[in-house]
Each structure stands twice: as C-alpha cells, then as structure tokens.
Amino acid sequence: MQPSHSLTPVLLSLSLFLFGVGVVHAAPTEEQWSELNNVIIGQHLSPRYLRLADNSLAMSEQLKHLCEAPTDQQLDAAQQSFNRAQASWQGVQHIQFGPVTLLMRNYSLQYWPDKKNIGAKQLSAILAATEASFDDEFFRSASISVKGFPALERLLFADDKQIQDRNAVECRLANAIAEHIYDTAQAIHSEWTEEARSISLASNNTNTPDTDTEAEIESGFEEYLAYETPSEAATEFMKSLVEPIEAIRDNKLLKPLDTSAQQSRWKKSESWRSGQSINNIQENIIALHELYSGTHPVSVKTLLEASNDSERAADIETSFKMITAQLAQLPAITQMNITAQMHQQLMQVSDHLKTLQNHLELAMQTLNIQLGFNSRDGD
C-alpha cells in the first residue's frame, strides 16, 4: 500500500497560512515525542507484529493439516486461518519503515496492486514445474509476487480447488508460502527490538545542530537505521498514520468502485477472492485509529490537545469512529457486482476518509511535523 503523491500538502499548507494566522500552537517537545515513540512501539507496533507472526504460524500449521488430509472441512479451516493472518497483516500494513522495508519484505508480504497480473503469471510458471522444491533458495530467487498473501489467496480460494489434491504442487507451494510469511513476520518482530533501541538512542538536543550527527554515513543497516532526534523517529510514525489514508481511499475504494455501480469492478479490490476487501479496510482503520488515540498515557491525540488544538483532535477522533461504524455496517462483498446502495455507502466512506486525511494533514502542522517536501511532492 503506497501513498499517492499529490498537491494536498502544498494546498493544505497554503490554507493553513490563509486561515490559521493568529492561532498559537505549542508543538510537542522532544521529550514528549520520545515518550510517544516508546508507547507506540510497546503498545501498538510490537503487539501487532507479534499477532501477525502468531496468526501466520497458525495458518502455516492449518495448511499442513490441509495437505495431510485435504477435506472440505480442512480447506475451510485453512481459509479461515488465512483470513485471520491476512487481517493481522492489514493491521500493521501502515508501518512502511524499519525492518519491514528491508529487502522489500513489505512488498513480499503483499504485492498489490498487481496491475500487470504478474502474480498470476509467475504462479502459473511455478505450478507448471510440479517437481519444484520450495526451500529457502526458492524464496531467495522467486518473484516477490509469489511470496505473500495474494499468491496464497489465489491458491486457497481457487475455483478448481486444486489445492485439495494432496499430491498437487499447489498444496506444497501454499504450505511453503505460509511458512515464509511466518518467518518474515517473526524476523520483522524480532528486528524491531534493535530498531526500538535506535529510536531510544536518538539525541534530544535539536536546538544546536551537531555536525557529527546531522546525517548518518551508511556503513551497514544498524547505523543506517539510526535516528537523529525523537521527532525524526516520530515523523515516521506520523507518516504511518497520515499517508495510508489516501492510499486506502485511492487504491482500495475509488479504483474498484469507479464512478458508478455499473462501472465498478470489484475484482480490482484488494482481496476479492477471499471476500475480505472490506474487512481489510476495517482492519486498516482500526489500526490507524489505535495509532492515533489508542496508546497510553500519551497518544497523538493527547499531544494535539496539549498543543492547543483540542477541536481538531476531537474531529479526528470523531472521523475515525464514524468511518469504523460505517464499515461495520457493510456486509462482506462476495459477489463481484456492487449494488447502487453499496456503491453509495462506500463512496461515503471515501468522502469521510478524505475529510479525515485533511484533518490529519493539518494536525501535523500543529505538531510541527514535516512529513516531507521533496519526498512527497517532487518532480
């Protein structure tokens, strides 16, 4: 899930200039950012990666059972375990920095959107080699499009149920992918211990830039991952909060919905095979909501309130609750045709996401967080 880059930051900064003159906000101190970083890692990030690892392990075990005794019941259980593991990934998908980006693990876990249908082509080629061995060497050289949830979904939810042939290559491959997902999730969770240490070591002194620490020489990942200040590390968490909103709206809603129910193509949605596309968005929003206000004793929301922007803090909280409630009312979409009513409901969700995004962008100004200039709106 990648943020799409737009003029929004520029327009928002201009609108803040035009309408926000005279409002005095006290941005958080480095100590406050440091405290927030710690609670986000401890209460939000780490538990979510652990849940992804646990549910991936359960999925892997369930797939072993399926391959040993490929009954309809076992297939159903394997599919349910897939849904739980995928939901766990959706609950931490918004973290797009740190260990998950190492060697493109983020895209290995989920290569989507796959506009050129590369996953299907790669999967077909692999399945044609029935004697293939799906060991570590295979995953070192395989296309990232066949290493994660989308490939596994194709295998588990295929109409031909080929995976129920215990001798079929499908079952072996599905099993191997599930194990690879588990290994990846476990590694990311484990590596966050070091990442958290790097964040905790960030200097608190930002008033006088230190020429020795203003930028880091790359000599290895450990040093490379160092952060200069708590607010720099917090900026990564704030990007994780703000940028996914636009990506969810654009990729997960507007692209499949198109301009009308007639024009919509739900097969462009994220997990239509497993019927989890709406659930994915729910998991995303729940996670972002937690990142915003679910940590204690400090949260993004409390920092915003402490910065004299209680009104916006409340607006954001209300937006999250409203979108969560809207999504909870929607049934899973298992057929590929969208009704006019469903289209309208999802477009309303999209509109509220847009409002939420605007609120969050402005909140970042209050918090004196620069999400990026050249990195977000370059040419």
Added chain:
Amino acid sequence: MTGINRRQFLGWLAASSVLLQSRSAQGYSSKGSEASQRFASASQGMDGQNYLNLFNGLGKQLIRHPLPCRAHQIVSHPIQPWLFAVSRRPGTSIDILDYQSGKRVQRIMCTDGYHLYGHAQISADGRYLLTTEKSEQHEQGRIVIRDITINFEIVEEYSSAGIGPHELRLSPDQKTLVIANGGIKTRGREKLNLESMQPSLVYLDLHTGQPLEQVRLPEEYHQSSIRHLDIAADGQILIAMQYQGNPGDSVPLIAYHTRGESIQPLSMPSGIHSRLNQYCGSACFDSSGNYAAVSAPRGNIITLWDMQSRQFSKAVKVKDACGLANTGRPGEFLVSSGTGQLYMLNALTSARPSLLAAADNIRWDNHLSFIPPV
C-alpha cells in the same frame, strides 16, 4: 520566430563551439573560497510562498526573491548576473532576476498552449535559452530556443523526440543537446499513460534538431522514467530515474550512458536499492567527473559513485534531500533538503556530511545550482 533569427541561430552554432567550450570549462575551474561561491535554489516558505534563493558557499542567504509559482531548476547566465527560475510542470513562466541589483529583469511567459517542465539551459556564450516544454498541439515534447539578445524571442523549436521531456543538458562542445524524455504524458500533474510510457535518452543535433541517437532501457523497464541527468566533461551521462510501476519491482534507478552504447544500469547493494523507494531526484557529477552523487529523497538517501570504476561507493542518510551541486572541489557536493538544511558531502572521505546551514522556515526544492562568477 523569424527567418533571419533562425539563420542567425544556425550561424551561431557553426562558429561558437571552441569559444564556448573554453568558457564552459572556466566555469568550474574558477570556483573560489566558500564565502565567494554562489549557489541558487528554488524554495518554498512555510507560508506556502515560493522563492528563488541565492546563497554563498557557507550557506549564508544573499537573496530571497518571491516567485509567482513553484520553480524547479535555477540556471544562471554566464555573462550577465542573472538567475532564471524555471517554473515546474505545468508552470508557464520563467522569472529572471539580476542578483547584483536584486531586481527582476523580466518574466518570460510560454507561448499559449505551452507549459514548462521545470528545466532549462543557457548556451555558454549567454545568447540562447533552451527549455523543455509541452505543447497542446504536439504529443511529443518540445525544445524551445529563445534568443536572449532580442528580448527572448523564440528562434527555433524542435521535437524532443519523446513524450514528457524533463531535464536537458548541452554537450561540452555546445553542438548536442541531451534530453531526458521521461515518457509520461500529463494533463496538469495527472499522469495519463503509465501503462504504455516509453522513456528515452535522446541526443539532438542542435543545428538540425534531428535525433543523433536515442536509447531506451529494455522493454521490461519501460516504466522507469528517465527524468534527470548530468553530463561530464567527457560526455558521459549520469541518469536518475523514477519508477512508475509497482513499488515492489526490482528495476534500475541509476544508470550511465556513453554515445554508441546501451544504457548501463549502475548496481548497488540490494538493501540500499530497496530503500530508494523507486525514486531518484537529482544527478550530479563532481568537478573532476570521477565521482557522482544521486539523490533519493523518498528514501532519505544520497548515493555516491566512483564513476571511473562505475562502482557504488556509499550511501548517506540525509532527510528529504534532493538538490545536488558540485562545489568545484573533487569529490565534494553541496546537498539541499526539504527540511531547510544544507550539507557538504565528500565522496573521497569517510567523514560524515557536515551541516552548512539550517533554516526552520524554508524547504529547499528539487534542484541546487552552482552559480559561476560573471
């Protein structure tokens, strides 16, 4: 464009190369102490106002000139004390500032139905301004040539031989124009043809406007938009690309080219490559041509290269950094960032980048330019 002016332009091309080459070389060899050096960049204030900035080699601001819209590249006139702030896509104006008087010399507007792509070059004798532009009437990009001596009258216009031209460079002998055709068809800032885009690097004969050579990456990399480039004294081209496909794809982002050869991707450790986030912003040779830097602002990384061996040298973390300029000292680069900071960086030493200046109220835009003395 008048016939006489066009003939004058062609005549100029035939007569000027030796003189211009010596002037071009002089620009880099005459860089002095940091305090007397000049650099320029577009910027945006925290209030959303766009500026053209001139500062010295110590990072001290000398001029901050407000602009009507966001600019991209700043180019300088080799004889007059003029800076040209080129609007970024799809802007239509170029503000020209006299940095000695602090006054605006002129604001050039594009022809109706045209817009700029943010980049320009000025011939080494100071007579011609060359820009990459988009015309509503043509699918392929345009190279528009204006005669500075006759009030910026357009004297020639060529096809860029590709869609979406972006950065361009004059060859050291001033006879060839090297153009990065990004391949992306746009409406405003909306991208319209990502599935079919065909970026290319084009060498255009400045005399005839005909392509002398056009090179592309293999078809599987057709979504790697060739956007920015730099040219060394020996004609070697350094290319910085921006990938428009799936962020998980493994594709070339930095490459070099020499005439008559294919584009050669430069390889780097996979752990670094995966952190560039498929986007490189500026490419820059050092003063010796032996070293190069390429910025990747989405990855907060500057990559450094040994261009003699064409080997990856190292990657340096600089947040939101994009602008690069060589300082006249071998291996050394000035770096600007969207966070308002300026750094000095040396490819020859293992020293950390040194902070030159920091400003809370400014965001340095994509490109940084060394301003030779006039």
